[in-house]
Amino acid sequence: MSNRDIIFGKIATGLKALRDDKTRQATVDSRIAAKFRHPTPARVAGRSHDEHVALFKSHMTGQSATILDAATAADVPALIAGYLRQNNLPARLTVGEDAYLANLPWATEPTLERRQGRAQPTDEVSVSHASAAVAETGTLVMASGPDNPVTLNFLPETHIVVLEVKDVVGPYEDAWMKIRARFGDRTMPRTINMISGPSRTGDIGGKLVMGAHGPRRMCVVVVKG
Amino acid sequence: MVEIKTREFKANARVALDDPQLQRALAGLPGGLVAQRTAARDKLPEFEDLRDVGRDIRDHTLAHLDLYLAEWERKAVAAGAHVHWAPTAADARDIIEKICREANAKIVTKGKSMISEEIALNGYLEARGFEVVETDLGEYLVQIRKETPSHIIAPAIHLTQEQVEADFRRLHTHLPQDRVLVEPAQLVDEARKILRQKFVAADVGITGANFLIAETGSSIIVTNEGNGDLTQSLAKTHVVVASIDKVVPTLEDVSSILRLLARSATGQEFSTYTTFSTGPRRKADPDGPEAYHVVILDNGRSELLATEMREILRCIRCGACMNHCPVYNAIGGHAYGWVYPGPIGAVLTPSLIGVKAASNLPNASTFCGKCEAVCPMKIPLPKLMRLHRETEFDLGNLPRGYAFGLKTWAWFAKRPRLYHLGARFAIAALGALGGARGAFRALPFAGGWTKHRDLPAPQGRTFQQLWAEQQAGLNRPSQTRARS
Ligand code: SF4
Numbered sequence: 264m265s266n267r268d269i270i271f272g273k274i275a276t277g278l279k280a281l282r283d284d285k286t287r288q289a290t291v292d293s294r295i296a297a298k299f300r301h302p303t304p305a306r307v308a309g310r311s312h313d314e315h316v317a318l319f320k321s322h323m324t325g326q327s328a329t330i331l332d333a334a335t336a337a338d339v340p341a342l343i344a345g346y347l348r349q350n351n352l353p354a355r356l357t358v359g360e361d362a363y364l365a366n367l368p369w370a371t372e373p374t375l376e377r378r379q380g381r382a383q384p385t386d387e388v389s390v391s392h393a394s395a396a397v398a399e400t401g402t403l404v405m406a407s408g409p410d411n412p413v414t415l416n417f418l419p420e421t422h423i424v425v426l427e428v429k430d431v432v433g434p435y436e437d438a439w440m441k442i443r444a445r446f447g448d449r450t451m452p453r454t455i456n457m458i459s460g461p462s463r464t465g466d467i468g469g470k471l472v473m474g475a476h477g478p479r480r481m482c483v484v485v486v487k488g
Numbered sequence: 489m490v491e492i493k494t495r496e497f498k499a500n501a502r503v504a505l506d507d508p509q510l511q512r513a514l515a516g517l518p519g520g521l522v523a524q525r526t527a528a529r530d531k532l533p534e535f536e537d538l539r540d541v542g543r544d545i546r547d548h549t550l551a552h553l554d555l556y557l558a559e560w561e562r563k564a565v566a567a568g569a570h571v572h573w574a575p576t577a578a579d580a581r582d583i584i585e586k587i588c589r590e591a592n593a594k595i596v597t598k599g600k601s602m603i604s605e606e607i608a609l610n611g612y613l614e615a616r617g618f619e620v621v622e623t624d625l626g627e628y629l630v631q632i633r634k635e636t637p638s639h640i641i642a643p644a645i646h647l648t649q650e651q652v653e654a655d656f657r658r659l660h661t662h663l664p665q666d667r668v669l670v671e672p673a674q675l676v677d678e679a680r681k682i683l684r685q686k687f688v689a690a691d692v693g694i695t696g697a698n699f700l701i702a703e704t705g706s707s708i709i710v711t712n713e714g715n716g717d718l719t720q721s722l723a724k725t726h727v728v729v730a731s732i733d734k735v736v737p738t739l740e741d742v743s744s745i746l747r748l749l750a751r752s753a754t755g756q757e758f759s760t761y762t763t764f765s766t767g768p769r770r771k772a773d774p775d776g777p778e779a780y781h782v783v784i785l786d787n788g789r790s791e792l793l794a795t796e797m798r799e800i801l802r803c804i805r806c807g808a809c810m811n812h813c814p815v816y817n818a819i820g821g822h823a824y825g826w827v828y829p830g831p832i833g834a835v836l837t838p839s840l841i842g843v844k845a846a847s848n849l850p851n852a853s854t855f856c857g858k859c860e861a862v863c864p865m866k867i868p869l870p871k872l873m874r875l876h877r878e879t880e881f882d883l884g885n886l887p888r889g890y891a892f893g894l895k896t897w898a899w900f901a902k903r904p905r906l907y908h909l910g911a912r913f914a915i916a917a918l919g920a921l922g923g924a925r926g927a928f929r930a931l932p933f934a935g936g937w938t939k940h941r942d943l944p945a946p947q948g949r950t951f952q953q954l955w956a957e958q959q960a961g962l963n964r965p966s967q968t969r970a971r972s
Contacts, residue, residue, distance in 0.1 A: 267573040270732065270786045274554045277793025291555040294548075294737050295703050301541045301744040304534050322757065359774075381775040384688050400758035407776060414775045417717045435743040449563065451704045451766040453776045454721070459758045462714040466626035466642065467672040468649035469520060475625055475676055476683065477714025477761070 295449075300436050307399045307433030315398035315433045320485065322401020326460030327473060328481040335488035336363075340372040343423055346482050347375075347388065352421055357382050361392045361410040364425060382414035389415035393426040393483075394445065395438040400459060403483070404438045406445070407454035416456050422478040424458075427486050493825035494837055497848035500823035510820050513648045521642075521811040524755025525862070532751065542748050543866040545741045546802035550793065556702040556735045557784070563705025567767030570781045577607035580785045584609060584694070584727060587781050588618055591725040593691035599709060599716030600624035601696030602640055602805060603729045603785055605827045606840075609694070621686045623715040625679055632659055638821030638829065641753050641807040646820045649675070683715070693723035693777070697730035698804070699745070700782075703738040706766040707782060710749060710759045717763055726765070726777035731785045733801040745804060748864035752806040788840040796875055797839045802865040803832055809859035809869060815852050824849060831859035835872040843879045850876035 264272075274280075280287060302308075307315060320330045331342045347354050355376045358364055369375060382389050391411040395404040403424055407413040416422060432438050435457075446452060462477030473479055493500065504510055529535045549556055561571050574580035580603075588596060596618050598604065610620045610631070622631040626643035630636060632655055637643030644652075653669045656678055669675055695716045697707040707728045709716045720726040736742045750756040769776030792798050810816040810830025821829030826837050826846070834853060838846040850873040859869040 265573070266575055266579060269575045270573050270784070270790060271554050271558070273575075273786065273790035274557070274732070274793060277790050278551065278553065279794070280554060287552055288555055291552050291559060291702075291737070295559065298703070298738050298740050300740050301545075302534060302537065304532060304747070306532075326760075384684065402758050402762075407773065408770065409772045409774055412773070412775045413717070413721050417714050417721065435746070436740055439739040439743070449703055451567070451706055451764060453765065453767060453769050453773055455706075455764040456717065457758070457762040457764075459756075459760050461760070462712070463760055464625045464676060464713050465754070466624070466629065466644050466713075467652055467675050468647075469642075469645070470649075470672040472673045472676045474680070475713035475715070476623065476680060476687075476718055 298439075303434040303436060304399055310398075310433060312431070316428055316431050316485070319396050319398040319401055319431050322398070323460065323483055326401055327463075328401075328460045328483055331482060331484045333484050333486040333488075336366075336486050337368050337371075339367050339425060339484055339486060340369050340375060342484055343390065343482075344372040344375050346423070347421075350421075350480065353387050355386075355388060356423075357386045357389045357415060357419065359391060359409060359411045359415060363427075364390060364392050367425075381412040382418035384418060386419045388421045388423065389419040390423045390425065391415045393424050393430060394455075395441045396426050396431045396483075397435050397438050397457070398431060398433050399435065402435075403456075403458045404442070405456040405458060406442065406452045407456070408452055413454045413456065416458065417462075417477045420474065420478055421480045421482070422461070423482045423484065425484045425486060431485075492841060492845055494841070494846040494849055495825070497823060497825055497852060500825060501819045501852075504819035504823045509648060509651065510646050513646050513651075514817060514820055519811075519817070521754060521807070525752055525808060525811070526755075528751035528755040528757060531757070532747070535748070535751065538744060538748055539864055539866050541744050542804075542864055543802060545736060545745060546865055549736055549741075550733070550798060550801055553732065553735070553793070556737060557700075557732060559702040560700050560705055560735050563702070564700075564707075564767070564782060565705070567705050568780065569705065569767050570779065572781060572783045574783055574785045574787075577785070577787050580607045580729065580783050580787075581609060581612045583783050584729070585613065585616060587725065587727055588613065588692050591692050591779070593618060593725070595619045595621065595686060595690045596692045596694060597621050597623050597686055597690040597719045597723060598627070599693070599695035599711065599719040600627050600643070601694065601729055602637075602827060603696055603731055604694060605637060606787065607729070607785065609729070621683070621690070623683050623687065623719055624711070625676065625713060625715070628679060628683065629655065636822065636827070639807060639810060640805050640828065640830075640832070646822065687715075687718040687722050690719070690723040692725045692727060693719035693721075694727045694729065695720050697728050697734050697782075698749070699742050700730055700735040701737075701739060701742055701764070702735055704764075704766055706764045708742065708762065708764050710746075710762050712754070712756075712760040714761055717761060720763075720765060721776055724777060725779045725781065726768070728765070728780075728782040729785065730782060731787065732789050733803075745864075749804055749806055752804075752808040752862070752864040792839055797835070797872060799867050800832075800835050800839060800872060802867055803836070804865060805832070806864055808862045808864065812858040812862050814854055814856060814858075824852065831869040831873070835867075835869055835876065838876045838879075843876055844883055850874075850880060 324330055333339050333342055354374050357378050393403045394406040405416055461473050461479055461481040462475045463473050464475035465471050564571055572583045613620050622628045629644040638646040652675055695709050698710045699708040750759045768778055768780040809832050813830050816830040824833045828836050834849045837849050853873050855870050857870055
């Protein structure tokens, strides 16, 4: 008997489950197919998109991230350059192959150097493009791939995320609808990172310290147009 | 085999009470988590209703556990995962060793995983020549001290900042002796730099899993540091160790449970990083692991399904029950003698390693009911502890443990008064304990206590009132049973 058979046999015995119980299987299949939504918090349910955006921003700020507002996509490079200057950070970015980011008018900021690819341990600043953002807790949803490699989210000390306002949703469940629409039903990219601010720890004497292993700083550029 | 010291609970507890360093570390820490949880709960009016939702999701999943696991496996394999089934801890260790060998691993990094503690993985791999590095800061502190975690979400909660500084000076000898390590941030920074090198050099990264999702075949980790993500994204091979009870049906289901997890654990609205991993890196991906293995451990859990202990399998390991437990707050996690401390440990440990081996744990309770009141999965922890006690009684194991339970309770019964006097649990109180212990032994009031606790609710009487009555001997007639 394989290890798998041993475990499944014990579970079936424990549940007194019959081998060919079609009803149980049907229950499981329909539960997964239905994607039943449990009640979502009133802080987002039935609220307007503007309210979601405002709530997202206030949560993110409360979680020690910086929010920058861009009226149009064209403003993003200048905002990023300004943020780096203000924080005395190098004007060198690592970016994935994301088409939206590639099409930003980077030429307006000639001092900004850009390298395309995954993050290397020596990289100090990365820029990625969020797949969605959840208002209820101020949480970015990042999907991995060549467009936005997962290492960009964790290796550099400063992580800049560009978020289009249209991608802000109320509850987590709406973010999953976006992911399903993009990758297909029951299909996920290698990694989905839900990120709610810069890295932190409370492991030394119970005191909160930012920048435990991941980014010390997070900046979210929210693009309206 | 895992070192089990649960039988020494009584002695461990005494040592813990007399350890001034530990008492200093415990002062305020679990208490801080309690206040933060309360604040987070109050900010989400739906919190209490969500506990019912969470309980129901887990109950439904457990009732169809075989089918959801099979569905999760099907989707995981379709995404390129290697799924391994481990009936016992020894099986899991063998499987992981083999994966490490096949990966030609030298350095193995680890994200925080209670299952890996349960199977005593570190020592096993180290004995076979692998360098194993814990990367969660708390776990790292515990590892360099050759200790075990004393809390399931804050492994180093028993350590003071000064102890950490001393350890860093002792171990990180390549750094200047006169460096300044006064602020927690400086200590964190030092550990960050050292562990960065390990992340980059690692061949295999091992993480736990907070959940598995049947819908998508994914595994989930929840962290604040991002260490689990560096562990699983930089090494060529990512190994997940999870137990059979971690599966949930859909992304919607896990979303509801995640609304409870961080709030119950740390009082955050959401943890900084919640990561969903599905298979290895895709063809076009420039990063991520080339191989993704998931080891699913049973280790006695399936045997609980047919028993009243099934409810403990709803646990999402948030730690709220220990933060709120007066016994845990007084003695810390190590006294419990095995991987899981606090009320969850007092129920889970005897369930997994046997009531006989864990004889004193179900008695490590004042039956104050706080743990059940805060458990996000509404697990009736006191009831389950009582069930273990009954088994213990049937095994003829009782007198020693029970007598100790009595004494423990008696001792804690005195604490509300200490609180009222404004005296924090301190050395002075510890001194008083010695005397109190003898006095309480002569006052066998547990019978009366149990009697009250068995009522649906202690109608209209507070703990303090009960205490006053006990003192006045009002309940004496009903107490004779206690020693029989
Ligand atoms: S028993 Fe409940 S409170 Fe305790 S760790 Fe598990 S889920 Fe959290």
